[in-house]
Amino acid sequence: MFNRKLWIYLSAALIIAGLAGAVNVVVNGEHAMGTNNHVPWGALIAGYVFFVVSSTGLSLVASLGHVFKLERFEVIGKRAVLGSILTLVFGFVVIGLELGHPFNMVYLLFSANLTSAIFWMGLLYGIYLVLLIFELYFMFKGDHKKSTLFGLLVFISAIAAHSNLGAVFGFLVARPYWSGPYMSIYFILSALLSGSAILSVMFYIVGRNDQKREDFIYRNEHIVTSLGKLLALFLGITMFFTIWKVLTGLYGAAPGKYEAIMALLNGPLSGRFWLFEVLLGMVLPFVVLMTPGGFKLKRVFAAGLMTITGIFVMRLDLVAAGQIIPHEFFAGASEVGYNYSFISWSEWAIILGAIGGTILLYLVGEKKWNLDMDDVCYKHHVRNCCDCSEDRVISEHSIHHHHHA
Amino acid sequence: MAKYGLLIDASKCTGCTACTIACQMHNQLPPENNYNRLEMMERGTYPNVKMEILPMQCMHCDNAPCAMVCPTQATYKREDGIVLIDHDKCIGCKYCMTACPYDARQLNEDRVPEKCRWCPEMLSKGEQPACASTCMNEVRLFGDLEDPNSELNKKLAQVDVYQITPEKGTKPRIFYVKK
Numbered sequence: 001m002f003n004r005k006l007w008i009y010l011s012a013a014l015i016i017a018g019l020a021g022a023v024n025v026v027v028n029g030e031h032a033m034g035t036n037n038h039v040p041w042g043a044l045i046a047g048y049v050f051f052v053v054s055s056t057g058l059s060l061v062a063s064l065g066h067v068f069k070l071e072r073f074e075v076i077g078k079r080a081v082l083g084s085i086l087t088l089v090f091g092f093v094v095i096g097l098e099l100g101h102p103f104n105m106v107y108l109l110f111s112a113n114l115t116s117a118i119f120w121m122g123l124l125y126g127i128y129l130v131l132l133i134f135e136l137y138f139m140f141k142g143d144h145k146k147s148t149l150f151g152l153l154v155f156i157s158a159i160a161a162h163s164n165l166g167a168v169f170g171f172l173v174a175r176p177y178w179s180g181p182y183m184s185i186y187f188i189l190s191a192l193l194s195g196s197a198i199l200s201v202m203f204y205i206v207g208r209n210d211q212k213r214e215d216f217i218y219r220n221e222h223i224v225t226s227l228g229k230l231l232a233l234f235l236g237i238t239m240f241f242t243i244w245k246v247l248t249g250l251y252g253a254a255p256g257k258y259e260a261i262m263a264l265l266n267g268p269l270s271g272r273f274w275l276f277e278v279l280l281g282m283v284l285p286f287v288v289l290m291t292p293g294g295f296k297l298k299r300v301f302a303a304g305l306m307t308i309t310g311i312f313v314m315r316l317d318l319v320a321a322g323q324i325i326p327h328e329f330f331a332g333a334s335e336v337g338y339n340y341s342f343i344s345w346s347e348w349a350i351i352l353g354a355i356g357g358t359i360l361l362y363l364v365g366e367k368k369w370n371l372d373m374d375d376v377c378y379k380h381h382v383r384n385c386c387d388c389s390e391d392r393v394i395s396e397h398s399i400h401h402h403h404h405a
Numbered sequence: 406m407a408k409y410g411l412l413i414d415a416s417k418c419t420g421c422t423a424c425t426i427a428c429q430m431h432n433q434l435p436p437e438n439n440y441n442r443l444e445m446m447e448r449g450t451y452p453n454v455k456m457e458i459l460p461m462q463c464m465h466c467d468n469a470p471c472a473m474v475c476p477t478q479a480t481y482k483r484e485d486g487i488v489l490i491d492h493d494k495c496i497g498c499k500y501c502m503t504a505c506p507y508d509a510r511q512l513n514e515d516r517v518p519e520k521c522r523w524c525p526e527m528l529s530k531g532e533q534p535a536c537a538s539t540c541m542n543e544v545r546l547f548g549d550l551e552d553p554n555s556e557l558n559k560k561l562a563q564v565d566v567y568q569i570t571p572e573k574g575t576k577p578r579i580f581y582v583k584k
Contacts, residue, residue: 029514040510100495100516101497105477108476111494112477116475116476119476121476172503172504173470174503174506327506330459333446
């Protein structure tokens, strides 16, 4: 049984821990964090990336239904968009605490630097958030024309904002592990992975009390099963990306890049990399899904949970691996050391608190609003209507009115 | 308008760190902050060993990645080439720190990534900054790259120079004498 109270207590506990961490960081600044001059970006940057990747992923996967009109995925619409808004907002909370002087962000307006990817990050994610809110608003109003239009704008802004986040790392020539176009592409891919994993878990929990509920079933397939298939696809692509990132990093031993890859494979980051990123984040969920009976709801749920945990560690490793290799100033130096950093309790607390906040506000949303599919779409589901043209929008409206009459 | 540059002859450096301390005094820095430093590396095996020393500080790059990535133009490059940071505009994102291939930035107590300023208040008067004037072996020589008769340009015409990691595209303004 879905125990709402238990979730509320759990998220409240996380929020309290998060507040304690936040107070410590606000009062003691960088002393409360595991960062230093050689590793300036730490767990809070990774946490921020985790949240905004989730947000992008949720809205990209949601767009399959209400932008690209794959009817199978229409049912995830409102829940995904609400989740997308909440994860984005808590991503902002996490980075707001990471910044030394968040209020100076007004200078993003008065003294913008157009060559800075962080300036564009602020602008594009800001636009993206506003568009998401409009999209959800029109979804609630049942205005399909406008919600589809804003869905498309959300899709475009999500791609722009999120690939630009990749470029925040990719533009840094000083950091060979990050530098290049890979990050922008990889961020979009990993957003799709995050989105399908989170939605698998979300819809399993939402539908847990009634696994036969009709609106989740489309042509005899439960939405969680469909999401599991997407998850398997994106897991496969992520493995492919990871393999080539590793191989190109090793081949030819490019300075800085090679050492960073070795730190992941056989250095200070190797435990995290093999155990969490590779085993828990990719191989196990893929095996769980791809063996016979793999798309049963419980197994998709388990695979989703494993993937989310793995993705979280992927973000920590992504941020750490880019900075772990010291800059090389001497020609022909033979020994490579590592830059040291750690994750402080405050950083853990802030990230967990943000997760708690997302869950709590989501539960409020579930209670206050009807997040199920509109009746019109649902009727289309049952009748297996495949016509996705303009007339359908019109006919939807007529059905809608008829239904309410 | 002057165009400042710096020539460093590392082979003359004894590793006494007077430059680091003189800078800390001049800029009133706490003990844990220093805007210039000596990177050291041992070469060889006993008894054939050598300590290589490299004085490092902000290179005031012509293609400064820290200024390029700064979202609010808090880090900016003056016409004379000096790269400075405006504390009031800094949001504390530390992007400049990850962008710098020389580890020139140091976070201060106010969570602003500070760095060597090349002391424009000295250079504009034709004086050498504290790190240079305190040095017993005259390892550093600051000067105007645009003035053909500057001591810096005279010296540059006599020696072979190299720069640190020029492949990062930074176009640094510090030149090191080849050994």
